Amino acid sequence: MMRLPVRLYAFLVLTAAIVWCFSGCSGGDQKPDQQKGHKLAKKASSTDNFLSYTDALTKLPLSKFDSLGIVPTNKAFAGKLPISIYKGEAIGRDSIIVYPYKNSEVANIKAAIRLLVAQSITDSLTIGDFTRYFGDIKKEKPLIGNTETPLPVEITVDANTALKLTFNSNKKLALAHVTMVEVLKYR
Known part of the structure; x- marks a missing residue:
């Protein structure tokens, strides 16, 4: 026992x-x-915020496509994105550099805003994100052969506005990381 x-x-x-x-x-x-x-989740939200910011810029009229006209849009997104307007001096790599300009070289493009994407956002921002948000890429017949750096692609937003996307090289276009966005106004 x-x-x-x-x-x-x-x-x-x-x-x-x-x-x-x-x-x-x-x-x-x-x-x-x-x-x-x-x-x-944090990267996804910065991607969504950047797409929303770009969309807000595409909706601005041609008369607001200058440094003063985009100030209200920049203020609305200042808490969500690191935005800096280019004024001729160097800006850190962690900022989205915004550079509005009037175009006198190409007759059909009246004004544009160039967005150099911050490295922290580029790592999660792809061409596929833009096509899901804005629509399909404008198909163009290449005028030259393969290049070391891929040529920018364009998405038509409406009759007066288009986006031109510069990106890193990738075998699949939808997975290529976007490094620069240009919002182009025709009228």
């Missing part, structure tokens, strides 16, 4: 030790995954 409580006691101690050992290991792997998920 004496052996039964000792065996039961040994069994309970061994079971408790095993449960204690594995309980410490079960939650350890969840924190990095949660952090990765948080970072992906």
